[in-house]
Amino acid sequence: MDYPLQLTVNGVAVKRIVEPQIRLLDFLREDLGLTGSKEGCGTGDCGACTVLIDDEPHHSCLTLAVEAEGAAVTTVEGLVTDDKLNEVQSAFVSAGATQCGICTPGFVVMATAYLRDNPNPTDDELRMGVAGNLCRCTGYDTIMTALHSVIDGKVELIEVAPEPQELVPEPEGEL
């Protein structure tokens, strides 16, 4: 059976017909082509599929698309504003907090929401706060470094696709 679905995704209104067994994760990835959200487990145990639903972090793998009716969904693709990575994204790049990158989208979505709600956590609170996001590559070390740099307000926002600089000027005259 097909159901009409209306929601906004990254600020854009979306209208589609979906079958009820389609999870929000499938809908984002297959119907909208937003493959930034990943499926690491499908059971809510790894956090790679984390998206914001009405500003709160949820597992898109445990959410039926039809249950997101009327919601505002933000995926990792929606975190960039004015051609700049957000603080958490920028900090991840600078600190080397992304290795293979598969956990990164869910991790930055989760950490963005967590630090918005808890701007000044202790290291232990921070670790508990993001414990639902597994990373197999980094051992979390550089991720913690990145998130602490956000907490300490030491992040320089990184520009997406910056203009390249000229390497070396041509010498005057003909050689």
Place this chain on the structure above:
Amino acid sequence: MRRFDYAAPTQIFEACALLADRGDDARALAGGTDLIVQMRERGRKVPLIVSLRNLEGFKGISQNADGALTIGAMASGNEVHHSPLVQKHAYFISEGAELLGSIQIRNRGTLGGNVGNAAPSADAAPPLVAAHATASIVGKQGTREVPVGDLMVGPGQLALEPGELIQSFTVPAQPAHTGTRYVRHVPRREMDIAVVGIAALVSLEDDLATIKEASVVLSAVAPTWPHATTAEQTLRGQQISEKLLADAGEAAAADSRPISDVRASAEYRRMMVDVYTRRALATAIERAKTAV
């Protein structure tokens, strides 16, 4: 996941009627953090999903005139965890809710779902049982109140008729000098299922040295969420001492009926019931001493 039909009625009677008509073929969907996993990973076939998301009267947390607390079944784990009302009223309900998976799980998973899923290892249900909470059950016949402790009859099984839904929980006002604690044993600090969980509620006499009333409820060590009745008897009316807590721990271990599974052996579980009962009681007593 297998195809299924889906309805998200706005009227309670409509939801109840759909569930009653389809019987075993239908399941109510609250947060879905358990149900979706069962359907996807364990091939559970549910031809009809009835979503509770549009129903009125299933949400919110409020205090009643008589001092009791009402928590909507659709209140999310995070709402329950962070609620100042819940924390003031019965802190261990907040503690239990905090242990439902990660923040993401707690945003989806609901208190009603944790009870309704009827897993012996539930973390949010045992504090409700220990606090003598009742559940408001709605059905085609109207509403009835059932003690949460009587709701679960076995793993995955509730004492509900087809078409009945848990609408809310009511937690009675606690006496003066009452402290609570929910603690569980897991190998990791987050993202785990209780190997053993202990919900403890202790009310002290005015001397703050004598136990007036104690409620100890076990998680993951029996087919349901039973009171450790021998442990409770051991505590009632007694002076607080290390030995008393040790005796209560041993009694609770004897009260438990654990099984061996992939998470732990029955033998280890019984040992942990002893340890964590002692620890839960110690914290609950400390809290009782400072409670108003």
Place this chain on the structure above:
Amino acid sequence: MAKVVERPQEKTALRVANKPVSRIDGVENVTGATKFGADFSLPGMLWGAILRSPHAHARIRNIEYAKALEAPGVVTVATAADFAEDVVEPTSRPHNVFAGDFALFLGEPVAAIAAVTKEDAEAALELIEVDYEPLPHVLDPEDAMKPDAPAIRHGDGGDIDRTEMSFHSSVASSAEDLDESGNVSSQVQFSRGDIEEGLAEADVVKEGRFTAAMVHQTYLEPHAALAHYTPSGDMKMWVTSQGQFYVRDTVARLLKLPAHKVIVQGTAIGGGFGGKMTLLAPIPAILSKKARRPVKVVWSRSEELVAANPAPYSVIDVKIGAKRDGTLTALQGRVIMDTGAYPGSPMSTATMLLGSCYVFPNMELEGFEVLTNKVSVGAYRAPGAPNSAHAVENVMNWVAQALGMDPVEFRLRNAIKEGDRWPNGQPLPDVGGVEVLEAIKNHQVWNTPLEQGSNGKPRGRGMAIGCWSGGAGGSAATIKLEADGSFSVLVGTINLTGSTTSIAQVAAEELRVPLEYVSVHQGDTNEAPYGPVAGGSQVTYTVSLSAAAAAHEVLRQMKGIAAQRLGADVDDIEFDDGKMWAQGDPERYVTYRRISDEAVGSTNGPIIGTGHGKPARGNPGFAGTIADVEVDTETGLVTILNLVGVQDAGFAINPLSVEGQIQGGTIQGVGYALLEEIVYDEDGSVRNPGLLDYRLPTAADVPNVDTVIVEKHNPYGWKGTRIVGEPSIVPPGAAITSAISDALGIPLHNMPLTPERIVMALRDARSNGRSNGEPTS
């Protein structure tokens, strides 16, 4: 942050190498733009689903799938019958895509369906009728070695395929493949001196029997592959795998296609750690070939945990003898490694590594690779080495304790050095074992006594070292000078560990341009030069050589043009910052951009260079761990207070990346030590096929890893580089279990040390009256 132990060498002239650099793919990763295996789709694409054996061991009498073909959305079904008999190696898991006459483990693929939707494919699996005759099965390797155990192999075994293990270790293996009598599929022995004499002359002898659980690599991206068999007969594939050429060769062989018609694009890979090779790719390939449509298959996490290729369970006996002055006299060891239903385990490596870190004048090592009816094992970051180190390093600590010696001093006295021989007789090049031990000895944590806490929970400290031989495959790289003086590098290796960034650093360093002027592209198997599997920590080790060679070739061509332009001799051309000049006259220069312009218009044509590289030999990497722990003796819960990871990287091309590898490997070692274990039920099913009960460490379970990069020059690597990826996972399991043992005062023999195992070991020790006594064994 890493403390880099500087080696006395001129590094100031370096431009971007040896400097911490953020990954050049970082921005793509944090925006979700990076495309992994499951992220590729094609118009008209079908979805595949796999039917798996519900029995641990069964004869397959018949498979009937007519009903499935009639189901909604179903386009085709594939089984073992779709592969020619002569391409199937009975003893090779990668070449047994589907179970043939026998299913050898629960979860082994039996058939696959391609359908219009995932739901259609999954629903139709039930309609395939398989007639199984269940057979007796055996799950424990020691049971499987008994004479009356059920035989796991049926009929002629043929040669055992050890291709995958060879990627990870360049060390020669003398494992002997056994005939079909019994379930021991291979056996190895190493001996030196006289073991009985060695033990007799020892003043202290300690021994123990150690088990390490079957653990899963648990890359967070499950296997995924998309195949499109085009009307012209090309098999185009997008696969998440550590080796795109290995996937190509496997698919070409299985489907009897010419190699150049199988065009594999390795996608971004969401972790592999040795476990992501060719298990899945042939399935969408055969489905697509039958359906003549694109087919995608993505595994679920439970398929991963039940039916991928985890790291093996092992039982290892170790006995070590030493004289009173701390000189080692003897090592006796016996490895039983559970390889699962197919051979190919790292048994011989694990056996040899027992004697890899120290000089033992007398040695007797034997290893047995044993078949069971469990999923066959594969490689996981330094395969077999954590199991070996767990056994040897714990016993080494017991011996040190019995001798009253500092464990680091004890090791330094016996540490293996250049010219010493490994158990296989191979003399070692200049390894960094001593330097790693020195770094531990000088570390602040090691020099700060561990104080007992105020909460009554005992604390303990453990240390261990370990090493890994690594791979040293051949590779090629191509570099082009682009129109504006920038460069593009083309490689065929997978960017598993950030190697792309390191390769860019190598090219930028050799070409003397900023990193932003170099891009690295991983081409598909038809466009890119050959590169080895990203395993054995070898990609940066070998591609740094080929990229440097390609850069030298490009520079040679560029210098020719510059010399002409400047009227100078080619040999006098100097270069930096994107310009070339004649020696002594840097003001008069020609830019790379101008050289590019000139080259395009010249008779020689545009500038492009290909370089070939292969390290002259592998050179083992050593790593060490210090662990401080606190144990709740009532519950068995362990808190790690300090974790120090030391590793010799030879020359850290990108210290940020090296540090990340040390941290990641060390925390995977925490998983080995405390949490991870695939648990089997008696029927051969996995009892914890999800990430709830297969427990990876979360951020809340681990401390920061204090890393130290040691740089002991390796003459065979680019500027002294050696392998990096794997060694860090070798010692942490040993160090952490040893620290727990130290805290509790009892010997411990199992990994993982779950809370339950700790509590039960304490209880057993108490009932034996050994609590808080000296570890004995």
